[in-house]
Amino acid sequence: MNKIVSKEHFSANVVKLEVEAPLIARSRKAGHFVIVKVGKTGERIPLTIAAADTEKGTITLVIQTVGESSRKLCELNEGDYITDLVGPLGQATHIEKVGTVVCAGGGVGCAPLLPIVEAMHKAGNRVIVVLAARSKDLVILEEQMKANSDEVIVMTDDGSYGKKGLVTNGIEEVINREEVNLCVTIGPAIMMKFVSLLTKKYNIPTVASLNTIMVDGTGMCGACRVSIGGKTKFVCVDGPEFDAHQVDFDEMIMRLGAYNGLGKK
Amino acid sequence: TDIPRVHMNELDPEYRSHNKEEVNLGLTAEQAMMEAQRCLDCPNPTCMNGCPVSINIPTFVKQIEKGDFLEAAKTLKETSALPAVCGRVCPQEKQCESQCIYTQKLGKEAVAIGYLERFAADYERESGQISIPVIPEKNGIKVAVIGSGPAGLSFAGDMAQRGYDVTVFEALHEIGGVLKYGIPEFRLPNQIVDVEIDVLRQMGVQFITNCIIGKTISQEQLQAEGFKGIFIASGAGLPNFMNIPGENLVGVMSSNEYLTRVNLMDAANPESDTPVFMGKRVAVIGGGNTAMDSVRTARRLGAERAMIVYRRSEEEMPARIEEVKHAKEEGIEFLTLHNPIEYKGDARGRVTHMVLQKMELGEPDASGRRKPVVIEGAIEEIEVDEVIVSIGVSPNPLIPQSFSGLDVTKWGTIVVNQESMQSAVNHIYAGGDIVRGGATVILAMGDGRKAAAAMDADLKK
Numbered sequence: 001m002n003k004i005v006s007k008e009h010f011s012a013n014v015v016k017l018e019v020e021a022p023l024i025a026r027s028r029k030a031g032h033f034v035i036v037k038v039g040k041t042g043e044r045i046p047l048t049i050a051a052a053d054t055e056k057g058t059i060t061l062v063i064q065t066v067g068e069s070s071r072k073l074c075e076l077n078e079g080d081y082i083t084d085l086v087g088p089l090g091q092a093t094h095i096e097k098v099g100t101v102v103c104a105g106g107g108v109g110c111a112p113l114l115p116i117v118e119a120m121h122k123a124g125n126r127v128i129v130v131l132a133a134r135s136k137d138l139v140i141l142e143e144q145m146k147a148n149s150d151e152v153i154v155m156t157d158d159g160s161y162g163k164k165g166l167v168t169n170g171i172e173e174v175i176n177r178e179e180v181n182l183c184v185t186i187g188p189a190i191m192m193k194f195v196s197l198l199t200k201k202y203n204i205p206t207v208a209s210l211n212t213i214m215v216d217g218t219g220m221c222g223a224c225r226v227s228i229g230g231k232t233k234f235v236c237v238d239g240p241e242f243d244a245h246q247v248d249f250d251e252m253i254m255r256l257g258a259y260n261g262l263g264k265k
Numbered sequence: 266t267d268i269p270r271v272h273m274n275e276l277d278p279e280y281r282s283h284n285k286e287e288v289n290l291g292l293t294a295e296q297a298m299m300e301a302q303r304c305l306d307c308p309n310p311t312c313m314n315g316c317p318v319s320i321n322i323p324t325f326v327k328q329i330e331k332g333d334f335l336e337a338a339k340t341l342k343e344t345s346a347l348p349a350v351c352g353r354v355c356p357q358e359k360q361c362e363s364q365c366i367y368t369q370k371l372g373k374e375a376v377a378i379g380y381l382e383r384f385a386a387d388y389e390r391e392s393g394q395i396s397i398p399v400i401p402e403k404n405g406i407k408v409a410v411i412g413s414g415p416a417g418l419s420f421a422g423d424m425a426q427r428g429y430d431v432t433v434f435e436a437l438h439e440i441g442g443v444l445k446y447g448i449p450e451f452r453l454p455n456q457i458v459d460v461e462i463d464v465l466r467q468m469g470v471q472f473i474t475n476c477i478i479g480k481t482i483s484q485e486q487l488q489a490e491g492f493k494g495i496f497i498a499s500g501a502g503l504p505n506f507m508n509i510p511g512e513n514l515v516g517v518m519s520s521n522e523y524l525t526r527v528n529l530m531d532a533a534n535p536e537s538d539t540p541v542f543m544g545k546r547v548a549v550i551g552g553g554n555t556a557m558d559s560v561r562t563a564r565r566l567g568a569e570r571a572m573i574v575y576r577r578s579e580e581e582m583p584a585r586i587e588e589v590k591h592a593k594e595e596g597i598e599f600l601t602l603h604n605p606i607e608y609k610g611d612a613r614g615r616v617t618h619m620v621l622q623k624m625e626l627g628e629p630d631a632s633g634r635r636k637p638v639v640i641e642g643a644i645e646e647i648e649v650d651e652v653i654v655s656i657g658v659s660p661n662p663l664i665p666q667s668f669s670g671l672d673v674t675k676w677g678t679i680v681v682n683q684e685s686m687q688s689a690v691n692h693i694y695a696g697g698d699i700v701r702g703g704a705t706v707i708l709a710m711g712d713g714r715k716a717a718a719a720m721d722a723d724l725k726k
């Protein structure tokens with residue numbers, strides 16, 4: 001049981017929770033995630049650790065409501081308890097000084113991007129963040145990103161804020177104007193697929209953080225498997241970050257739809 | 266010796282194929298006492314050599330014969346932490362019962378040791394008079410257990426009885442390891458495991474769930490917290506796949522995923538948020554206990570056609586004979602001497618067909634089993650909407666990857682001294698599937714006992 005110490009709404013369906021979890025706060029690194037289960041009949045869902053405070057012994061989760069399980073979590077309030085929470089899971093992000101790094105986040109993918117932006121910036125990189133959302137009220141974490149990077153470009157599908165266009169337009173603008181040494185992308189699978197196609201064209205090394213369906217998150221079930229360069233890998237233990245140019249995104253998108261229309265959701 | 270071996274009372278196959286009620290109903294007191302009469306109380310009880318924890322078989326059987334059921338349960342508990350579990354899931358026909366004088370010398374069916382063990386343990390539990398072992402004064406020494414499967418639980422029980430301060434760390438949100446997430450309700454009801462765990466709690470064992478050693482807490486932190494001894498019982502959790510085309514299609518999954526969804530997450534229950542496929546034509550690849558558990562589960566979740574696909578013949582199947590018999594009664598089809606070589610799917614990526622290569626038996630291989638060889642050109646395609654791959658598991662890599670100083674084989678198992686279960690690091694012991702790669706409940710428990718005895722001796726030095 002982990003207590004929620006604070007709750008904040010980032011947008012209508014994106015919530016930030018600060019949760020008591022001293023052991024996880026102490027051992028987590030950028031890129032790590034946790035598995036959360038709400039209630040006795042709840043589902044185990046993976047969520048990135050967006051931030052941690054070792055002194056307070058808390059971790060921060062940013063959750064977008066997409067279905068039943070994320071909704072249950074977002075409905076919890078300050079003072080409530082999360083039934084089960086385990087982590088930190090996955091491999092930490094490889095942080096290194098490479099020069100200029102473009103960090104491209106779409107939708108709720110901006111939350112897991114934040115600790116990576118922070119770490120990359122601390123390591124001495126020039127960090128340019130491209131935040132993409134459908135419209136103005138869905139743009140999150142802009143201030144936090146600004147505080148930890150050299151530049152933030154906001155893209156909205158409808159042009160209601162920042163520039164009108166897709167995340168790929170924003171990235172291409174940077175590529176056209178200066179040398180980019182690394183791209184990190186987190187967001188919906190379809191978005192990461194197009195980012196990957198774009199950076200491949202320009203030969204820019206790219207890391208994608210994959211958000212597959214998971215059950216245990218410890219390498220036990222294989223629900224999270226993806227094809228990387230033709231080889232099967234488990235996202236929860238081998239990832240969640242992989243060389244985007246090796247990822248079979250079409251297969252991943254297909255597998256993400258596995259339980260659609262099963263009645264339960 | 267003229268009394269015939271007792272038959273287990275079972276639920277009707279048609280009825281039980283639609284629910285998760287336990288298939289074996291247990292023996293009545295009369296049946297148990299009658300069966301116990303068959304035991305000859307051999308002066309040299311060979312049956313005990315077949316039991317990995319050397320349960321005092323003639324003693325407990327004769328206590329049952331006299332009607333001293335609670336005494337029989339006590340005898341069992343002297344050497345086994347989980348008799349109600351072993352009485353249900355031990356491959357008795359390969360262990361104790363295979364060494365019984367009836368099978369060895371008399372050419373008759375063995376005394377039903379497993380059934381009797383289950384009877385005594387169930388009787389004790391149902392009587393509400395569970396004996397909690399008397400705990401000596403606590404010695405204040407802290408020991409840690411990694412993993413709450415049978416190896417970890419038996420170690421914890423033995424160390425608590427010796428006065429240690431025992432903490433069991435478990436990665437999942439439930440205690441019990443495979444007993445909870447793997448073996449289904451219809452074979453081992455969770456409630457039976459919970460009662461045993463409760464006894465350990467009453468003995469002072471502490472359980473910490475949702476805690477992954479090597480991730481949440483490191484090896485160094487464990488030591489810093491004052492744990493003087495560590496027992497690694499992290500099991501074999503990593504599912505193997507065959508790496509054939511189409512294996513990542515939607516609807517193809519490991520038996521671990523399937524059984525975890527159904528058993529640990531209760532996914533077949535409409536109240537549970539976790540989804541699970543309920544295929545109509547389900548193929549399970551493999552011939553072990555896990556495969557039988559998966560295929561019988563699929564049947565219960567509504568499969569009209571539930572098939573075992575196994576590349577050798579039935580004779581080579583590693584599953585317990587009882588499981589194979591029960592599966593057949595429940596209408597499971599056995600496609601032996603068939604091996605999948607590809608899965609095909611529809612436009613949405615859902616599996617629709619499996620392509621099978623027919624096999625025949627050739628010369629015996631290293632394991633002594635006749636090796637399946639391909640019959641050229643004999644290929645068959647069968648319609649399926651769900652495939653469960655159950656071709657074995659590998660040791661859980663979390664601990665070998667995150668602990669320093671351990672000696673690990675190329676298969677990922679931890680190397681220990683066979684007698685003491687001590688690893689290459691002095692105060693770290695290991696047992697169960699993480700050492701054996703994949704074995705049985707009772708072997709895992711035996712390891713836990715051995716490790717407890719050795720660690721105790723070492724810590725008292």
Ligand SMILES: Cc1cc2nc3c(=O)[nH]c(=O)nc-3n(C[C@H](O)[C@H](O)[C@H](O)COP(=O)(O)OP(=O)(O)OC[C@H]3O[C@@H](n4cnc5c(N)ncnc54)[C@H](O)[C@@H]3O)c2cc1C
Binds near residue numbers: 047064069070260
């Ligand atoms: C390593 C990792 C880190 C993640 N970090 C975060 C995070 O920090 N914040 C956050 O909000 N979410 C994160 N996710 C995604 C999150 O786990 C899913 O949104 C959640 O499991 C959905 O559960 P649900 O029951 O609410 O929705 P469901 O009912 O399961 O799904 C609703 C819809 O969402 C789609 N969907 C299901 N799972 C995913 C998924 N994993 N990613 C994208 N779409 C999905 C389904 O296809 C369906 O259409 C992460 C996923 C992974 C694997």
Ligand SMILES: Cc1cc2nc3c(=O)[nH]c(=O)nc-3n(C[C@H](O)[C@H](O)[C@H](O)COP(=O)(O)OP(=O)(O)OC[C@H]3O[C@@H](n4cnc5c(N)ncnc54)[C@H](O)[C@@H]3O)c2cc1C
Binds near residue numbers: 478498706
């Ligand atoms: C479906 C199925 C059916 C079976 N049927 C039978 C049968 O009929 N008869 C029989 O004798 N055997 C059977 N077996 C085999 C038997 O269950 C195993 O041999 C036995 O459970 C091994 O016990 P263990 O204690 O070594 O590990 P497990 O039972 O695997 O338990 C290991 C536990 O450790 C936890 N863990 C792992 N890593 C960590 C970590 N880093 N930190 C904290 N916790 C961790 C895991 O979550 C797990 O709960 C079956 C196995 C399966 C999968």
Ligand code: SF4
Binds near residue numbers: 318360361378382707
């Ligand atoms: S524990 Fe298993 S092997 Fe030992 S006597 Fe009981 S059933 Fe037989």
Ligand code: SF4
Binds near residue numbers: 306322366
């Ligand atoms: S060998 Fe068979 S008959 Fe002899 S003591 Fe053991 S169970 Fe009884």
Ligand code: FES
Binds near residue numbers: 221
């Ligand atoms: S979530 Fe089960 S193996 Fe990755």
